[in-house]
Amino acid sequence: MTKQTWTAAVSALLFVALAAVVSLTPVPYVSWSAGSTVNLFEPVDGQARVDVQGAVTHPTTGQLRLTTVSVTRADSQLTLPEALLSYWLSAREVLPRDVVYPAGVSVDEIRAREVQMMDNSQSSAVAAALRAAGQKVxxxxxxxxxxxxxxxxxxxxxxxxxxxxxxxxxxxxxxxxxxxxxxxxxxxxxxxxxxxxxxxxxxxxxxxxxxxxxxxxxxxxxxxxxxYAPEVTFRISPDIGGPSAGLIFALAVYDLISPDDLIAGRSVAGTGTITGDGVVGGIGGIQEKIAGAEAAGASIFLVPTANCPDVRGLNTPVRLVRVGTLSEAIATLEDLKDPARAGRVQGCG
Structure with missing residues (x-):
């Protein structure tokens, strides 16, 4: 073997070894991508996914979809190639890890916070829905x-x-x-x-x-x-946490206790936090959630007013509708049933 051949072989081996090290080395970022959706009107294990006891309920039709973001888990690491891939692909984001998972907070603490935020979101959603339906809270x-x-x-x-x-x-x-x-x-x-x-x-x-x-x-x-008097049970995967499903939870409860069929056979998705007074707040990962809703066949997506700047210019067949409160969301879905009123419904443009 000549000196040149030996040098080339060693260089190739070093390059491969370096590439392997780089590809396996974790970077301080997390990836957000389109997650799955959950139809809140679809039973799970033979039971209602949103179950209201102690109040008169009514049949619902159509799909009301909770949307999620697929995010790098707190106990996982993102490698450089994965980070670059997420950066270049559409409907994905790469964020600094400490923005999503604060430094010095354990995985168990992060999960406990997510669960607590989900519990608070559900409680606020029920309160907002009951108030919208004229019930005591x-x-x-x-x-x-x-x-x-x-x-x-x-x-x-x-x-x-x-x-x-x-x-x-x-x-x-x-x-x-x-x-x-x-x-x-x-x-x-x-x-x-x-x-x-x-x-x-x-x-x-x-x-x-x-x-x-x-x-x-x-x-x-x-x-x-x-x-409040009714008992409401949400049968949602424990893998889903945080407060961003509040609006969709509230709409599900409201549609069940309202005599009017709000969703009316359509496929509606959305996101947004909610207070007990029905105020809808902004969330993260809005474009990823819209991509997930689009993949699930949704025709309408409810966008919190605070997130409208994040979706301007977004190319999607899903109709994006701006909402700032639960009452606005209800009125909007009612208007979209009627072609004569649908044109006045505001988007984020």
């Missing part, structure tokens, strides 16, 4: 998290509605915090709560905050909770 300050080893651990649980503190009614999260702050560190605090429709009265002894030893805390996180 009552707001309470609600426990959404309990710190391990805190005074509240074992006494209070996520989902508890706080009715009173020291036998005095509290009507908001601010009221609860103010009532706790009236105590000294170490004082017992009497909570009156509603749990699983039963009233309980646990006593929790406060401790000093880590940030301020003179500040009394009991180790709970709070948010607005909603109480």
């Amino acid at each position: 009552v707001e309470y300050p609600m426990v959404i998290g309990v710190s391990n080893g805190s005074p509240a651990d074992g006494n209070l649980r996520p989902g508890d509605f706080i009715l009173k503190i020291d036998n005095r009614p509290v009507g908001s999260v601010a009221d609860v915090r103010a009532a706790i702050n009236k105590h000294n560190v170490g004082d017992p605090i009497l909570f009156t709560i509603l749990r699983d429709r039963q009233q309980l009265s646990p006593t929790v002894r406060s401790v000093g905050s880590n940030a301020n030893a003179s500040q009394p805390v009991v180790g709970i996180n709070l948010a607005v909770g909603y109480s």
